[in-house]
Every structure is written in C-alpha cells, then in structure tokens.
Amino acid sequence: MSAPSFSLVGLGPIINRWKYFVAGAVALAALVSVVVALMLPNVYRSTAVFIPTNPQTADPDRLLEDNAMTRSKLELASRAEDLDRVITIGESQPVAELIIKKFDLYKHYKAGPPGDDATDNFVLSEFSGNFSIVHNERDAIELTFTDEDKNLAAAVANAMVHVIDSVNQQLTLENRRTVLDLYRQRYDYLSISFERSRRELVGARRRYGIYGLEMQGRYMAKQIIETEAALRKAEGSGGDVAGLRRALRGLTRADGGNLINLENYVQGTDSLNMFSTRVIDLQTRLIAARSAFETAELSIKGRISSLYLVQKAYPATRKFKPVRTLIVLGSVLVTFALSVVLIALLELYRHNRLGTTRPA
Known part of the structure; x- marks a missing residue:
C-alpha cells in the first residue's frame, strides 16, 4: 500500500480530534509562562x-x-x-x-x-x-x-x-x-x-666706559669737536694750548686719563653690539621658554x-526586560506548534501501524 499524504487542510480534523489535549497543553503553557514571567525581575x-x-x-x-x-x-x-x-x-x-x-x-x-x-x-x-x-x-x-x-x-x-x-x-x-x-x-x-x-655686557660697559651707545657717541663727538676748535683758536691767539691738548688727548686716547674716551668707545662698540644682541636674543628666548614651561606645567596639573x-x-x-506579554504569547504559540507536530506524528504512526496489520 502507498503511504498516506498529509496536508495543512488535513490537520483540521486531526486537531479537532485532539482538541482537548491541545487546549490543555496550551492552557498549561500559558499558566506556567505567566508564573515564570511574573517571577522574573x-x-x-x-x-x-x-x-x-x-x-x-x-x-x-x-x-x-x-x-x-x-x-x-x-x-x-x-x-x-x-x-x-x-x-x-x-x-x-x-x-x-x-x-x-x-x-x-x-x-x-x-x-x-x-x-x-x-x-x-x-x-x-x-x-x-x-x-x-x-x-x-x-x-x-x-x-x-x-x-x-x-x-x-x-x-x-x-x-x-x-x-x-x-x-x-x-x-x-x-x-x-x-x-x-x-x-x-x-x-x-x-x-x-x-x-x-648679562654679566659680560655689564663688564664690557665698565671696561670700555660705554653706557649708552647712541647718546654717548653723539655727546663725545660734540665734545671733541668743541675742544679741538678751542685748541685751534688758542693756538692762533696764544691761549692755554697745553691744557686744551691734554683735554683733547683725554677725550681721544685710552691712556689720556678719561674714563670715557674715543679710543675705548671705538674698540668697545663692536663688542657691546654683539653682547647687546646676544642678551636681547636670550631674553626673548627666555621669556618664550618660561611661557612654554608654565603652559606645559599647567597642562600636567589640569585634566x-x-x-x-x-x-x-x-x-x-x-x-528594559522582560517583556512579559511576549514571553506568554511566545510560550503559547510554541506549545501549540509542538502539540500539533506531536499529534500529527501520532496520527501518522497509528495510520502506518493499521496499514501494516491489514491482510494483503
């Protein structure tokens, strides 16, 4: 004999014959799922x-x-x-x-x-x-x-x-x-x-007698010109020529006795310019380095x-969870589906068993 075929339409009578079993399983699943869902925190x-x-x-x-x-x-x-x-x-x-x-x-x-x-x-x-x-x-x-x-x-x-x-x-x-x-x-x-x-600059100023390059040079030149003019006038009129010569020598020569003199001024100008440029450059870099250090230190302390x-x-x-309604509905649907599969398999098994016991 050929094996019987089943379809979704044929499940209706099967479910109807097992309706009390299916209803009981679904009701039990619903009851258990409700209890479990209520117990979940x-x-x-x-x-x-x-x-x-x-x-x-x-x-x-x-x-x-x-x-x-x-x-x-x-x-x-x-x-x-x-x-x-x-x-x-x-x-x-x-x-x-x-x-x-x-x-x-x-x-x-x-x-x-x-x-x-x-x-x-x-x-x-x-x-x-x-x-x-x-x-x-x-x-x-x-x-x-x-x-x-x-x-x-x-x-x-x-x-x-x-x-x-x-x-x-x-x-x-x-x-x-x-x-x-x-x-x-x-x-x-x-x-x-x-x-x-800075100490080198101060020492150079003391050594050469230069304390202000621009103003000091201007007044020194003026004083030399005036002294030299007075000397020339004295030489023509018979005035104090020796005293004016000593004054002019003191203004122009380092060994003339004057602290501020033209010879030291000329010798020290280049050195002082170099020292002044160096000090100004170091001062600018020092200020920038201090600012960078303070900023970095603040960045370490600040978070x-x-x-x-x-x-x-x-x-x-x-x-967030649990979704109790979903749990109950899911349990009911899964139980219903498993019940339908179970009774379908039982019907198939019973049908095959009856078929094999019939005489040929």
Whole structure:
C-alpha cells in the first residue's frame, strides 16, 4: 500500500480530534509562562553617549597657544582610530575589574568573596553580559549597562565613561611629562646663559666706559669737536694750548686719563653690539621658554577631558526586560506548534501501524 499524504487542510480534523489535549497543553503553557514571567525581575538599561577626540586636540599645550590655527582645534573631531581606541579601552579587563571592585559587584551578583578563579570568571562574565559599548551610525560611542537596580546601572555607566576618559588621558601623560622636563631644562639653560651674557655686557660697559651707545657717541663727538676748535683758536691767539691738548688727548686716547674716551668707545662698540644682541636674543628666548614651561606645567596639573559627553546616563524610567506579554504569547504559540507536530506524528504512526496489520 502507498503511504498516506498529509496536508495543512488535513490537520483540521486531526486537531479537532485532539482538541482537548491541545487546549490543555496550551492552557498549561500559558499558566506556567505567566508564573515564570511574573517571577522574573525587572531589568533596567542606562546609556551614556559620548564622542572621543584626538588626544592632540585636547592637549592643553596646544589649546593654550594663542593663535588662530590652534583655536580651530577646539572643534569636534573624531577619527576611526579614536573610536577604536576608546572601545578597546572600554572592553579591556583592567577597566572591568576596576568597576567591579568599585561597586562591589561580587556582593551584588551574590558570587561570594573574590580570589577564586571560578568566582572571578563568573563575575566578569556577568559584567560583560550586562555591559555594551558600540560605535553608532553617527560616529558617537554608546555605552550601555543593564541591571536589576536602575540606579546602579546609571552609576556604573557614568563611572565607565570616567574611567575610559582617565585611561585615554594616561596614554599621553607620560609623554607630556617628558616634554615638561625638556621645557624645564631648556628654561634653566637659557636662564643661566642669559645671566652670564648679562654679566659680560655689564663688564664690557665698565671696561670700555660705554653706557649708552647712541647718546654717548653723539655727546663725545660734540665734545671733541668743541675742544679741538678751542685748541685751534688758542693756538692762533696764544691761549692755554697745553691744557686744551691734554683735554683733547683725554677725550681721544685710552691712556689720556678719561674714563670715557674715543679710543675705548671705538674698540668697545663692536663688542657691546654683539653682547647687546646676544642678551636681547636670550631674553626673548627666555621669556618664550618660561611661557612654554608654565603652559606645559599647567597642562600636567589640569585634566582636560578627552571625551565630549553628549548624554549622561540616567536611571531608566521603564524596564528594559522582560517583556512579559511576549514571553506568554511566545510560550503559547510554541506549545501549540509542538502539540500539533506531536499529534500529527501520532496520527501518522497509528495510520502506518493499521496499514501494516491489514491482510494483503
């Protein structure tokens, strides 16, 4: 005999014959699912949204520079590597362990005291299952944490953002300390060089008797001209020629007895010009080095966030799961489908058995 064929239309009479069984199974499934759904605790979800930045754009060394190019760096800028770096930090085990310890999640998850491998793995698994950090379609980071305690969920999410920000800043902190040491060494070197050059300049002024190049040269030339003119007049009229010669010699010769004289002035002009230029250059560089050092020192002490926080995590006002209606409806539909499959198989088995017992 050929095997009988079944169709969806043929299931109607079968279901009708087994209607009490199907109805009982569905009713039992509905009852059990309602009880289970009511026993499930409410789970709440809190989400923080932030945009990571390039650490260089948030570097106070750059932000405090007063020029248009660096002021433009304050604009929002998020690169793919910045997003990947922040997600990697958020998913790292040290960050998870820090949050677990801070909020005593061993006790919260009822896992027992820490120190045991099985307990530690259980808590890490629970934390990882409740934690999510993803890059959304708007180039922002969504950090989500779920828990039965809505206040704890929000607190953990905000703490995670803070820890990620701190770790992200630590990545460049050591380099910035090295830069600060270089700024300090440069400032100390220029300070010593400036003081040494300033003393050399003062010593040269005393040695050559030059205290103001422009004005001193003008008055010296005037005095020499007047003395020389008086000497020529005295030579013609028989005046004090010897005294005027001594005065002129004192104005023009280094051995003439005058502290301020033309010979020393000419010899010292080049040296003083060189020393003055050197001192002015060192003074300018010293001021710039001091400003750079103070800026770098301020950047080390100040903690400028490397994240732009778009939305802080708040305690949820409605539960995330479970969806009890969906649980009940899903259980009823699955039970109904399994019941139909079971009775169809029973009918098929019975039909085949009856067919094989009939005489040929």
